Amino acid sequence: MLERLSEKLSQITRQLSGRASISEKNVQDALEEIKIALLEADVHVRVVRRFINRTLEDATGEAVLKSVSPGQQFVKVVYDRLVQFLGDERSDLELKGPDTRSVILLLGLQGSGKTTTAAKLARRLQKEGRRPLLVAADLVRPAAVDQLMTLGAQVGVDVYHEPGATDPVKLVKNALAHAQRNVMNTVLVDTSGRMQIDDQLMKELIRIRATAEPDETLLVADSMTGQAAVDVAKAFDEAVSLSGVILTKFDSDTRGGAALSLKSITRKPIKFVGVGEKLEDLEPFYPDRIASRILGMGDVVSLVEKAQETIDEDEAVALQAKMASATFTLEDYLAQFQRVRKMGSLESILDMIPGMQGKITEDDIDEREMKHEEAIILSMTPTERRNHRIIGPPRRKRIARGSGTSVHEVNKLLKKFEKMRLMMKKVTKNKKYQSQLMSQLGG
Numbered sequence: 001m002l003e004r005l006s007e008k009l010s011q012i013t014r015q016l017s018g019r020a021s022i023s024e025k026n027v028q029d030a031l032e033e034i035k036i037a038l039l040e041a042d043v044h045v046r047v048v049r050r051f052i053n054r055t056l057e058d059a060t061g062e063a064v065l066k067s068v069s070p071g072q073q074f075v076k077v078v079y080d081r082l083v084q085f086l087g088d089e090r091s092d093l094e095l096k097g098p099d100t101r102s103v104i105l106l107l108g109l110q111g112s113g114k115t116t117t118a119a120k121l122a123r124r125l126q127k128e129g130r131r132p133l134l135v136a137a138d139l140v141r142p143a144a145v146d147q148l149m150t151l152g153a154q155v156g157v158d159v160y161h162e163p164g165a166t167d168p169v170k171l172v173k174n175a176l177a178h179a180q181r182n183v184m185n186t187v188l189v190d191t192s193g194r195m196q197i198d199d200q201l202m203k204e205l206i207r208i209r210a211t212a213e214p215d216e217t218l219l220v221a222d223s224m225t226g227q228a229a230v231d232v233a234k235a236f237d238e239a240v241s242l243s244g245v246i247l248t249k250f251d252s253d254t255r256g257g258a259a260l261s262l263k264s265i266t267r268k269p270i271k272f273v274g275v276g277e278k279l280e281d282l283e284p285f286y287p288d289r290i291a292s293r294i295l296g297m298g299d300v301v302s303l304v305e306k307a308q309e310t311i312d313e314d315e316a317v318a319l320q321a322k323m324a325s326a327t328f329t330l331e332d333y334l335a336q337f338q339r340v341r342k343m344g345s346l347e348s349i350l351d352m353i354p355g356m357q358g359k360i361t362e363d364d365i366d367e368r369e370m371k372h373e374e375a376i377i378l379s380m381t382p383t384e385r386r387n388h389r390i391i392g393p394p395r396r397k398r399i400a401r402g403s404g405t406s407v408h409e410v411n412k413l414l415k416k417f418e419k420m421r422l423m424m425k426k427v428t429k430n431k432k433y434q435s436q437l438m439s440q441l442g443g
């Protein structure tokens, strides 16, 4: 993905990055080349102009030209701008808690990938512990319902459908009642492909939206269409008000024009990207990682930066001392979870380490278990967290209830923690293991 844009931009920035000194003219020349590369990548012309102007401002300032490594500073400036134009922060789905029903409405042009994406998303949410229901509300294309049912079966998610139905609004209403009855907390509605100019279908979409009252109204757009995807997003947003976009076929998009233009033109975040035809090929969209990919810097840079941001050295030293003396408490353990959270998911961290990409998948790491463990510790009183030995059977029962887990799970955590403490004490006596363990803990 993004090969062409990346090849161009990394070539341009590489020319400057190694230099001990650069002039304002060097920066201007490089930016002229970047401008051409962005236009070739089908980035919206307004976005290109804004990008170049702002980068020029930042890059010709004293801080860059007079710095110790101006070339690298320049690359950093370009990188920061790319991150900004890609949308800054990762924007996740905003769904209600597990006890309340959430609805996700997927819409878009014909063939953009709605049905496939609905199944991919259902798979992902199910793995996160939600109970999804797919709703076959595309009543226009004859084979659409069968397609969703096949995909639903593949990911093990129920599909609500009504043979012979003709009114998608009514069908959605029935589907919501079905979800309610069967305690399914996440309803994903697949709609039929629309042409923007098709007034009737657009009106129907507005009615579906009013009935579904979605938490997320996501446009599914083909990233290969570049700027056209941005125009589509604008049109749909005006009609039904979008909460975000999923860019599909990102695997085949070598240019990146849609990804780079979308946020600044429409203000809508890209929440996920589709990166293949298989049902696991859906990835959260991380602007910083995409920017490093575009500049060919590898994700190592962002890993290092993130690690520096989140890990305070004093904190690490204090932690080490605690480990050695086995005064490491559940409170410290909890802090580790929160540290991992700050850095993104465990999976995303492993993904950034060279050689680890794709080797460890969601299936290997039990983020759900992590969430459960966190919930358990949060249900303890501070005194209990500081001294887990006082947690006898009645307290275990209370904690299980409070955290929505079972006594068995509480027992398991406490056993694991006790074992970990012992191991830490042993390990901290040995310098080599010590650093290994610290790095495992994110220190």
Ligand SMILES: Nc1nc2c(ncn2[C@@H]2O[C@H](COP(=O)(O)OP(=O)(O)OP(=O)(O)O)[C@@H](O)[C@H]2O)c(=O)[nH]1
Pocket: 108, 109, 110, 111, 112, 113, 114, 115, 116, 117, 138, 141, 144, 191, 192, 193, 194, 247, 248, 249, 250, 251, 252, 273, 274, 275, 276, 277, 281
């Ligand atoms: N390479 C690649 N192909 C994708 C991706 N997402 C969807 N596709 C393919 O795009 C084609 C269309 O996907 P659908 O999910 O049927 O699209 P749709 O928007 O539901 O289509 P209509 O219901 O006809 O409007 C299928 O062949 C998918 O396999 C992706 O992220 N990458």
Ligand SMILES: [Mg+2]
Pocket: 114, 115, 116, 138, 144, 190, 191, 192, 193
């Ligand atoms: Mg479809």
